[in-house]
Amino acid sequence: MLLRLLHRAMVFVASVLAASVLVFAFMRVLPGDPARVALGINASDEAVARLREQFGLDRPVVVQYLDWMRGLVTLDPGIEFISKAAIGPQIADRLQVTLILVVTAMVLAVLVAVPVGIWMAVRHRHLDGLVMSAVSQVGVAIPAFLAGIVLISVFAVRLRWVPSGGWVVPAQDPVGFLQRIALPSVSLAMVQAAVLARYVRSAVLDVLREDYLRTARAKGLRPVQALWRHGLRNAAVPVVTVLGLQLATLLIGAVVIERVFVIPGLGSLLLDSVAQRELLTVQTVVMVLVVATLLINFLVDALYLVIDPRLRTGSR
Amino acid sequence: MSAPAPEFDRGNARHGDDSRGRKRGMPGDRTVLAVEGLDVGTRHTPLLHDVTFSLHRGERVGLIGESGSGKSLTALAVMGLLGEGLRAGGDVRLSGRTAATRNLLDVGEREMARLRGDAMSMVFQEPMTALNPTMRVGAQVAEVMRIHGTQSTTGARRRVVELLDQVGLPDPAHLARSYPHELSGGQRQRVVLAIALANDPALLICDEPTTALDVTVQATVLDLVVRGVEERDAAMLFITHDLAVVATVCERVLVMYGGRIVEAGPVAEVFGDPRHRYTQGLIAASDLVGEGGRRGRAALPTIPGTVPAAGRFPDGCVFRSRCDHANDLCASLPPWTPRGEHPAGDRAYGFACHHPAGERPSHSTSPAGALAEGSTVEMEQHRG
Structure with missing residues (x-):
């Protein structure tokens, strides 16, 4: 099992390296000189040359890549072209905000989707199960930003229960924080819960058809007990896969919701940096998102091993 | 493996405590399971009809028939494990540790769960x-x-x-x-x-427990099953389509087709001298006789046609759509014809066929001899 985990960890590191090369290459393949792009068309040639020299953009590409990688590993990716602000602390701040938002949304989604999904599976032949199934189907089709806008217009504009956007640090103003995170996290969670519930439903339905569940009943467990003791752990494997994918998409999907709710997260930073043509910042933010996604995949793989002993070959 | 012998009193000496098996309105005190007039079906499609049989303590009974004949459904109905949308009617009584005062089909899920895995248990195919x-x-x-x-x-x-x-x-x-x-x-x-x-458990139901196993492992597992039920003096219902397995494991056999029990009786009699035309075909189609009994490399005879889909069995005799001997009479349900006295009652030894295979003097000197000779005769008749 440890060997397996080590193997997965190595795959993770290799993927990060490969991704870093790709991200770096993509940014360099973009037409135009980064310094010229950052300074604009009206900048003088001297200013451009100065910036190129200052940021080492005149050096060989390989050296630039290694420089960037050193910056990433030491968690100090340097400063922005124009504002000269340090990139590292900015990303750290923004990442914290995005993580809080994404994790809250995910927890909400799981809390709703797992019981609802199980219910839909167990009652799949009954009216209530079918109705829930239909509702979740509609939920899947609603984009998060639309849900966000609707929520704002109802709860912020019409009812005035909560502000329509913005952000405060939870430690400073817990109530204000909760008020501000409620709508964005709910709008993110709604779609995720709908999707997740459908996967939970089909996973539980599959498990309900399994022979070992019949064995469990033949042993003297009532249907609910059999599902609880023998079914759910087995249903967890496909659900965890989807959960990992969802977490990754949420991280990226938060970009839009952060825009809608004016939240200073990683997504906002990315969009701002693109607008200001801060190539190094864009490159680094993208890399952070990639690493986060790969990390989630690694954790999902590790979780598989915990859940399903069949995958732990080479144990014992 | 112990030789199959239709001795129903065997367990008596070992367990004198007959009061444990006593119950209301059933013949004999040693009955573990009594199924009477069991019907199973979906709302629109009947699947089992009037399935009636009983098992005594220490008795091993085979339930044979092609896939789709209702063997597993019978087992699941007894266990109370029928799938959603299937309903069962009739009377199923189990006397394990307690007397069989209630029809299991009327008992709630909570109480059925208490019986499952305790008084009765099941081994599945896969x-x-x-x-x-x-x-x-x-x-x-x-x-x-x-x-x-x-x-x-x-x-x-x-x-x-x-x-x-x-x-x-x-x-x-x-x-x-x-x-x-x-x-x-x-x-x-x-x-x-x-x-x-x-x-x-007082009752063990085995649903093709060795079908999925390697031939080399089958015999050992069968032996363990038999030893397990013998040690516990439990009754066993053994579902299989492997007639050779029935011959080695069981004392009595029930032949099922189209959701009905079409023939029943001691293994030697039923296999050696089948009366129902379906049983006859089933035995002819099996390799029970072995190489010696077959002429050269002649292919095994088969039963013409295939088992109809659930609910598509004909009225009257369920087998008439595939039977060479069927005529107008077969449109009516053939009555159960007892073949002889049996401790487990009329339905334990008899058949339901309008044109049963002809009367022939018994060949039985030993069960094995009866098997081989009887089957050979049947095959010749089948070809002629």
Whole structure:
């Protein structure tokens, strides 16, 4: 099992390296000189040359890549072209905000989707199960930003229960924080819960058809007990896969919701940096998102091993 | 393997405590399971009709027939494990530790769960998928004892090792800590058997327990099944389509087709001298006779046609759509014709056919001889 985990960890590191090369290459393949792009068309040639020299953009590409990688590993990716602000602390701040938002949304989604999904599976032949199934189907089709806008217009504009956007640090103003995170996290969670519930439903339905569940009943467990003791752990494997994918998409999907709710997260930073043509910042933010996604995949793989002993070959 | 012998009094000397099996309105005190007029079906499609049989303590009864004849459905109905949308009618009574005062078909799920795995248990066909892949096998065996409170947690742990040892698993203490995927099919089926026998059930239902196993493993597992039920003086209903297995394991056999029991009786009589045309075809189509009984490399005869889909069986005699002897008479339901006296009642020895295979003097000198001779005669007749 440890060997397996080590193997997965190595795959993770290799993927990060490969991704870093790709991200770096993509940014360099973009037409135009980064310094010229950052300074604009009206900048003088001297200013451009100065910036190129200052940021080492005149050096060989390989050296630039290694420089960037050193910056990433030491968690100090340097400063922005124009504002000269340090990139590292900015990303750290923004990442914290995005993580809080994404994790809250995910927890909400799981809390709703797992019981609802199980219910839909167990009652799949009954009216209530079918109705829930239909509702979740509609939920899947609603984009998060639309849900966000609707929520704002109802709860912020019409009812005035909560502000329509913005952000405060939870430690400073817990109530204000909760008020501000409620709508964005709910709008993110709604779609995720709908999707997740459908996967939970089909996973539980599959498990309900399994022979070992019949064995469990033949042993003297009532249907609910059999599902609880023998079914759910087995249903967890496909659900965890989807959960990992969802977490990754949420991280990226938060970009839009952060825009809608004016939240200073990683997504906002990315969009701002693109607008200001801060190539190094864009490159680094993208890399952070990639690493986060790969990390989630690694954790999902590790979780598989915990859940399903069949995958732990080479144990014992 | 012990020779099949239709002796129903065998267990008497061992267990004199007949009061345990006493129940209301049933012949004999040793009846463990009495199924009467069992009907199963969906809302629109009837699947089982008037299935009637009983099992005595220590008795091993085979239930044979092609796929789709209703064998497994009968077992599941007895266990109360019918799928959603299937309903059962009739009367099913079990006298295990308590007297069979209630019809199991009227008993609620909670009480049925109390009987399952305790007074009656079941071994399924597919050992590869019958165990929970995410749970150690020892825990799965222990669970059945904990559910029914027959063992404390520590007692169960000790008993698990004993049980795994009894079903012939090597190094049981170590094996109890394995997961199912680390075991072979035969080993898994032994674990399933250990689970089924853990609480000393009065009734064991085996649904093709060896069909999925290697031929080399089949005999050992069969032997364990027989030994397991013999030690417990339990009744066994053994579902299979392998007639040779029935001949070695069972004393009595029920032949099912189209959701009905079409013939029943002691194995030697039914296999040696089948009366129902379906039984006749089934035996001719099986390799029961062995190489010596067949002429050269002649192909085994087959029953013409295929088993109709559920609910598509003809009225009257269910077999008439595939039977060479069918005529207008067969449009009416053939009555049950008892063939002789049987301790388990009329329905335990007889057939339901309008044109039964001809009367012939009994060949039986020994059960095996009767089998071989009878089958050969049947085959000749079939070809002629």
